[in-house]
Amino acid sequence: MNRIYLFLLIISQFNCSFLLDGLNLQKEDNDKNLLLLLFAIPTGYNWNLPPGFPTPVVPSINPMSEAKVELGRFLFYDRALSRDQSMSCSSCHIQEFAFADAKVFPSGITGEIHPRNSQHLSNVAYHTRLTWNNPLMTNLEIQSRVPMFGASPVELGLQNNDFVNRLNANPIYPPMFQRAFGDPTANEQNVRFALASFQRSMISGNSKFDQYNFRNNRSALNPSEVLGMNLFNGEKAECFHCHGGFNFTDTAFHGNSGSQEFFYHSNGIHSDTYYAPLSNDKKGLFDVTGISSDIGKFRAPSLRNIGVTYPYMHDGSFMCDDSENPKITLGKTKRDCAKNALTKVILHYESGGQTTVAKDTNLIRPFGLTVTERENMVNFLLALTDEEFLTNPKFASPF
Ligand code: HEC
Ligand code: HEC
Structure with missing residues (x-):
């Protein structure tokens, strides 16, 4: 790797x-x-x-x-x-x-x-x-x-x-x-x-995935979500290499880890043509190290609550089609938006990423999913949403 x-x-x-x-x-x-x-x-x-x-x-x-x-x-x-x-x-x-x-x-x-x-x-x-x-x-x-x-x-x-x-x-x-x-x-x-x-x-830590995986509630994930989880953790899609562990990222440090672990990867997105005027500051790890092989490398984000954290990537380049309407009040739910945007993300990975850019070719390389497999993967990602976290008064405004 x-x-x-x-x-x-x-x-x-x-x-x-x-x-x-x-x-x-x-x-x-x-x-x-x-x-x-x-x-x-x-x-x-x-x-x-x-x-x-x-x-x-x-x-x-x-x-x-x-x-x-x-x-x-x-x-x-x-x-x-x-x-x-x-x-x-x-x-x-x-x-x-x-x-x-x-x-x-x-x-x-x-x-x-x-x-x-x-x-x-x-x-x-x-x-x-x-x-x-x-x-x-x-x-x-x-x-x-x-x-x-x-x-x-x-x-x-x-x-x-x-x-x-x-x-x-x-x-x-x-x-x-x-x-x-x-x-x-x-x-x-x-x-x-x-x-x-x-x-x-x-x-x-109270998503449907957590209930299934850590709280022994085998009915918390439906069959589609379980199939999606297996794809996520399999060698075809390779997602788990960079988004693995309890926090769905390979950058982690805690009481059970021996050392501080942090990695930067290119997942094949760094042409930054989306918002060209800003592109001078958008070269990933390279911005800090100045090493040319670091162009386009970013920390793999934790995929927890990914169902509500759209638009995705450092440049927000994956969004649902209704992107002018971020709060999705015009008939589209947050789930609809996330589904739409996550499908685009998975299609990106299936395509092997942008062709003109350096990337981790062992892991970011073309593969094919059926429509149903892609849906399963999206359903699994949506099962990482922890509704309790999004509404917990402990984290809400005191004013
Ligand atoms: C080689 C490491 C690597 C692999 C393999 C990988 N990712 Fe990523 N992923 C990243 C990095 C790095 C980013 C951030 C890239 C950026 O912002 O440009 C990212 C971003 C994402 C995001 C957006 C997160 C956010 O908060 O914006 C999603 C969703 C995602 N990956 C899902 C997946 C799925 C699903 C797979 C498997 C098909 C996968 N990733 C495989 C490294 C990887
Ligand atoms: C104008 C919008 C804005 C405001 C205000 C803001 N942030 Fe952020 N925050 C961002 C952006 C954008 C990033 C990503 C920065 C980057 O990668 O360079 C970020 C990143 C972070 C991160 C890193 C998260 C991670 O996963 O590594 C933390 C922590 C954070 N902000 C905390 C704060 C705190 C605390 C405040 C108030 C003192 C604050 N932010 C105010 C926009 C904002």
Whole structure:
């Protein structure tokens, strides 16, 4: 298998300032204060994991607590986190779409279009590398700086710490910061840490597949879905090589895995002709490494909740035919849209991917499915939707 295994032991040393594109951020992580705080933090967190799910690994610098998760939920939905107070994380990560947003590309507070499709956040706690293609994005504590402060593209558009003053001025927050961090005053780092804890709590493991596979309910999947699952896990379609394991991705790190595993693949999509004006920033792993064989390589997304995370791929290039109507109110259900778009994805794989691009030819090569087999595969993918996750009040807006 032609897989690249990047082994970067720079997690704690990594300085992500280049990601912030010229912003002069004060790095206010003060290790001494942090150590003192660690002792004040209430420890012990009940993950309440679904059967079959390993325990996520959490950076020791930011242990989980109920208080942080709850604070993080407020912050995730709070528009105080954007420069003009018009957007929050939840503007591009919407619960009913498993925290994706049903758009080809999102735009930030200035209207600038993001060159990548919004990712869903189900089980993000297990991703040892975040975003579509950045192996330097090693944890959630770092990642949130990009939407908050990034200038290219602008997402939440923060340019200074005024948002911290806004939080401190809101009477709901001091008691919550006190409970979470032992200090009633908000600061930039604690905001990011609480956001990370909330996102780690977003565990999704109650799909029909989970009931069948992990809860021993053999009638949870119908015969078509079972046939689709066997195809998915078979050597004809090869899907499981890159989308395997309990989280349907080969990028994973948790209590039962010996090491951090992360891979980048080309699945035969990187001509990016779909949105040509943006193509200069769309070369996958190459954008970060500059190595020509990395052109077109992306992290294989987790296929959990794939029935609601359309449009698919880093460039949103697979969408249902009614793509101008992302909320699908004109007679098309979400399921109809996903079926339509997933059929296109499977046809893409059957075709062996774009012919002009380098790809993992052992796994991305032409094969043929009958119409019924293709339907079975789509039905199986739709059985990965966890309705409970999409409506669970624990992840919903507190406002
Ligand atoms: C303007 C829309 C937008 C906003 C606002 C936004 N995001 Fe995102 N998010 C995206 C896009 C697009 C990606 C994919 C980025 C990439 O690959 O470069 C992403 C990726 C992520 C990821 C990586 C997921 C994965 O599977 O690796 C996390 C985590 C995340 N966002 C959290 C947040 C948080 C926390 C906030 C608020 C502080 C936020 N996002 C605000 C659009 C947005
Ligand atoms: C060689 C590894 C590899 C194989 C094999 C593979 N995929 Fe993928 N898959 C990827 C990568 C990488 C992406 C993201 C590519 C991109 O964004 O351009 C992806 C994206 C997807 C997506 C879109 C996910 C999203 O959130 O946008 C779906 C659906 C999908 N694959 C299904 C399948 C199915 C079904 C099969 C088997 C027929 C399969 N994949 C085989 C690597 C693979």
